[in-house]
Amino acid sequence: MTALAAVATYLPDRRVPIEELADGLDLTPMQVRLFRRFHMLSDVCRDPDATPLDLLLAAVSNLDALRGQEHRVRYVLYARTFPVVVPYPLNPLHALCRLLGLDQAVAFTVTHHACATGLLAIDVAGRLLASDPDPDAYALVLAGEKAFTRDAQLVPETSIFGEGASACLIQHSGPRDRLLSYAANQRGEFDDELSDDTAKFQEEYHSSLADAILAAVDRAGLDLADLALILPHNVNLVAWQRLCRRIGYPVARVLLDNVPLTAHVFCADAFVNYTTAHARGLLHPGDRYLVAAAGAGRGATFSAMVFEH
Structure with a gap:
């Protein structure tokens, strides 16, 4: 049975009041009030100097359970809202694997469910581990993107995107989660x-x-x-x-x-x-x-x- 072995996240220290985003998002004063008073959105996490790779590395650096266990990671899945988040030929997922010594892992991106792809990635990771011959194998599920375009910053009349990242270590079975x-x-x-x-x-x-x-x-x-x-x-x-x-x-x-x-x-x-x-x-x-x-x-x-x- 699929289990979460460990979860870590990274959120930038810088939080931007939504009023400061109004001009860039073409929000009227009434729309800003609607977001704040009705939807209860106040601040947005942003790290303007960080790349997608920086965000992912920051999350993984908080995943203490991974240290010394890199050799057990068989799969690395990057759950993304958007199909494309960096220009070719950049690839933050493969760069992360090289930096962390995860070159032996099968690494790929999952995007098909937009913001629900994080759950899809857990399901896919669990299926892969269930068929893997190594019962001690891990899968590493990553998430985190930049609010790099207007579509990546705003859900009209609904929400505003912030920046951050997560890293989740998955195992085929475990005592909790x-x-x-x-x-x-x-x-x-x-x-x-x-x-x-x-x-x-x-x-x-x-x-x-x-x-x-x-x-x-x-x-x-x-x-x-x-x-x-x-x-x-x-x-x-x-x-x-x-x-x-x-x-x-x-x-x-x-x-x-x-x-x-x-x-x-x-x-x-x-x-x-x-x-x-x-x-x-x-x-x-x-x-x-x-x-x-x-x-x-x-x-x-x-x-x-x-x-x-």
């Missing part, structure tokens, strides 16, 4: 919906994510009440308030504290929230918790995973 279920609700009709049919996407958003969450809980053989915590994607607070009302889950048990501080950190949200939950002692042995994510681009994907801590 075992994956119980995974569900992905893919909506191919929302191809390029952010520019063509925003209203329809917003209308379907909550029901589609709710379906994924309920499917994952059901596949784990649980009820919503059995979940100690939900680790969300950090899109905005009001979206989660509405979703919790829809599914009948207490919003107080959704870890939303990072939303005003980091905004939406691409595929790294789940791991950022995991490290916060772990640091605060919010998860206890045997607790079941759910990780949720939504991604939009070439179609829309709504995903959820249930773990046992």
Whole structure:
């Protein structure tokens, strides 16, 4: 059974108030107030001098469990929101493997689920490890991108992207953070919906994510009440308030504290929230918790995973 062996993240110290981003994003004063007062977005993490490779290396440097175990890493997966994040011939993933002595690993990028690709990467890593002949093999799942274009900085009327990165060490089986279920609700009709049919996407958003969450809980053989915590994607607070009302889950048990501080950190949200939950002692042995994510681009994907801590 797939398990998380260790999780580490990196968030830049520099946090930019959303008001300072208004001119570059062509936001009106009313739109800025909407983000701050309605969506509860306050600051955005940014590291203007860091490259994508710098962000990933910073996250891996915090992954203490990897030190001395590099030889056990069989696969390195880079979960990305965008298919292309650097100009050719740069390749931050392969550069990272060379720098960290992971040349023996099979390294590749996963992008197909946009901001929900982090969960897809965990699922793919688990499948690869399940078929690997070495029971002690690891997979390393990375996430982290630059807010390098307007599309990579803003989800219209919904959220603002911040910068950061995460590194997650995956094993085939382990004593904690075992994956119980995974569900992905893919909506191919929302191809390029952010520019063509925003209203329809917003209308379907909550029901589609709710379906994924309920499917994952059901596949784990649980009820919503059995979940100690939900680790969300950090899109905005009001979206989660509405979703919790829809599914009948207490919003107080959704870890939303990072939303005003980091905004939406691409595929790294789940791991950022995991490290916060772990640091605060919010998860206890045997607790079941759910990780949720939504991604939009070439179609829309709504995903959820249930773990046992």
